[in-house]
Amino acid sequence: MPHPSLNPSPSLNPSPFTLFALMGIGILFPWNALITSTAYFQLFLGPSITFVISNAYTGSLFLTLVATCFKKGDGYWTVQVGYVVMLIPLLVLTFLKTPTVSSLSVIGCCVGVGDGLVQSSLFTVASNNGGQYTTAVMFGNGMSGLSVSFLKILCMAMVGGGGLGGEETSARVYFGVSSCVLVCCCFSAELSRRRGLFRVKGKEGEVEIEMIGLRGGGGGLEGEEEVRGERSGGGVGEQAKIYWSIVNIIRLPLSTVFFTFFVTLAVFPGLVSLIKPYSGSIGSDWFSVLLVTAFNSFDCVGRGGVSYFLYKVEGGDAWPNYILPRVVDGVRVVEGGEIGEGMLVLVLVLVLVLWLWLWLWLWLW
Template sequence: MEPPKDKWNFVLLIFVVHGIGTLMPWNMFITAKSYFVDYKLSDNTNSTSSTTYASNFLQYHNFAAQIPNVVFNWLNIFVNLGGDLTKRIVFSILLELALFILTVILAMVDSSNWPGVFFWTTMVTVVLLNMAGGVYQNTIYGMVATHPFKYTGAVVLGSNICGLFVSILSIVSNSIFTSKRTAAIYYFITAMVVLLACFDTFFALPLNKFYRYNQLSRNSVDEEKKFKGSSVPYWAIFKKISLQLYNVFCTFFVTLAIFPSVHSDIKASSNNFIIQDPGLFTSVTCFLTFNLFAMLGSLTTSWVQWPGPKYLFVPVTLRIVFIPLFLYCNYLPLNVDRKLPVLISNEWAYWLIAIIMSWSSGYLSSLAMMYAPEKVEPKYQVKAGMFAAAMLITGIFAGILFSFLNPYLVA
């Protein structure tokens, strides 16, 4: 019989939605920096503790988010966390929904008299969100690995759409509502709506013939029941896909070493650029540019897959040059007396470099994630997809750690 087709790209679109959902908690909290720092933890009460929490919010958030994300991504490969693949996704989404309800409640109440309680409650929320997010993300990449590789690209595309979506959502909510409290409430409620869409569409997948065919034909159904403990050749799988794992790690390492830490601190060198406002300059040339072109890079893989798996490491490795290129732009980190000369002072040149970096991040990461499961036998593709997802978040974490060195490299 002829294999069933994905009518109207129904399954493909569902995986795009889940790609958005996997990074929703991270993007929602990191983009809401102004809400946490300038509103909830501001020094309006002249509280020293509020100022301390506000000034260190992003540092605490990054560690509270990335450490459990990395740990639970890797644990999910080797340990049965919450049952089979379906139960893991269901429990993860439900936990994230509950935590966003708590976040909305915290936005509704006046916490000015207890900033410490609010801060640490938020940090615990971030830890739990990213524990659930680590399992959710890792499991989704495992499940999609049994499908043609463009479906893995759909999840990566969704992840990149998420950043753009949240950036626009933040701008719109703050433009419509004059109250930061009201803007934050509707902002976080939108995240709940997206997660509910992920929850609902997930249960629609088993009803689709194309999805069932790929799950059954690749021997992935009840995979956790078939392979017990050491019977899964983890090391053999890791070695077979090691080149693609390097590609995933290196791509995200370079990207997060630059964005947003260096990228957002690059200032205009003259008053002649088309964007005059300093805040708008950063919003457009950094956040909007990265999210838009990373999304377009992921989308490009729908039509072009070059280079192939054997030579993908070449452009991936060459991307390391972006680190010194951005440092030689007009990068002015806060409270740092820059001594490294600015060699790229032209704003158009900087913007072009930013566009290439962003597009290549989306394009190369999608290719690497797509190629990884194809290197192993069909019955091991779920585990291969999980390894790739774990390496993705490990690259992000390593890039964030490296980014702390950037101010010292220019001082």
């Protein structure tokens, strides 16, 4: 049943969809700003600093997500703490005169930890309130990259993209805007809490999982499976059994999603760094910027537009919208359409072929 606070009312402004979209922007905006500023850091520390920041961020993000799988806290405070953990290093970067490897490593770890805390709770909270709010968070994710790209274009047009002065000014603009975005996200989370969006389903200390998932063997949807476990007091072993049961049910779409993100996040950054525009041609400085902007534009359409279309067509439960965040929290999953295993296998094969083709092309080129 929909929560009473979600009913349309003239007094509710902005809408819950807008609140979740704003909070979704805050998930990736700090990381996008940080990685976009690597040209400024390279002036002090060389090209290897990009590798250091990326590993510090992704490593801390992965460990945080793994840790939060087995220990669920209060969703509101987890989200707020995550935003604050990302906000503090961005404020430090805004006024940092000379960045060092150690300071940027710590900042990358802080952004990764904060990102993991926010993601682990925000997707769960959104899916608890309905599939459309998961779509809102995903749309916010896409908007974060697109916003940073347009911010990069604006800074290059106004202060130039080369030299220490231009790169330093641009980097400080990125960090300042990111800090303001995170402050807005904190206010959005507080407003969402007051409207009852950060609610917990089920009895205290217990979680029940009822799921209709994609089952192996037959290629279709069949039956209903229940997995029951204790949220508190069950131990890590019991929690691991619950999550493994969920992964076993959704293994095929889970693999498809994993390889899709693996391709986009692994191949594209290398492609951008390897492509060398003609030095001396008109607009050569803008080549990589426009390429990243094009990628972020289609990424935003893919995250928001396609998910929203599927949500409207399938009545709210098309699996790309909800399956990962919903099953982690154990709320009921209802199939929105007949998506056979054959189609999912085809998508997975196409993704793998694309990945191999791109790497072969880069190697030969």
